[in-house]
Amino acid sequence: MPTEDYVQVPPPQAYFEPINWHRTALHELGHASGHSSRLNRDLSGSFGTRKNAFEELITGLSAALTCASLGIVPTVRHTDYIASWLEVLPEDNRAIVRAASQASKAADYILGYLPDAVIAETMEGAEAA
Known part of the structure; x- marks a missing residue:
């Protein structure tokens, strides 16, 4: 468990496609939303445990939801990533439902920090497409 409360991602120049920086940042913000505060x-x-698999499932779903809300097309990697964590929880057939509920809360939390103008612009762009 990290002792410091911050989000760190490589700089945008480190990505082959700049949009992937946004996808990665939204995933990491999903983790940050789970902080005790x-x-x-x-x-x-820790990595490889059921608790970690469940957290990764939440953040994978949260990233897909926030991407979709912002007009960022989720990639096939989102679904592959989510599916890989579901495999770790095969005996828990309600894991996806619980994770989706928490992912929705995380996405709402993250999107709640966007200025209204950004949300309106995103919605206008989605309607025009």
Whole structure:
């Protein structure tokens, strides 16, 4: 569990496609939304554990939801990533429902920080497409 509260992603120039910086940042913001001062999810799982798999499932879904809300086309990698974490939780047939609920809360939390003008512009662009 990280001891410091910040989001770190490589600079946009590190990505072959600039839009992937936004996708990555939204995924990492999904993790940050779980901090005890925000949505207070259990972030204690280390890599490869069920707790970590569940958190990755939440953030994968949250990233897909926030991308879609902002007009950023989620990639096939989003679905592959989500599917890979579902494989870790095969005996829990309600994991996806619980994760989707928490992902929706995370997406709402993240999107709640956008200025209204950005949301309106995003919606106008989506309607024009």
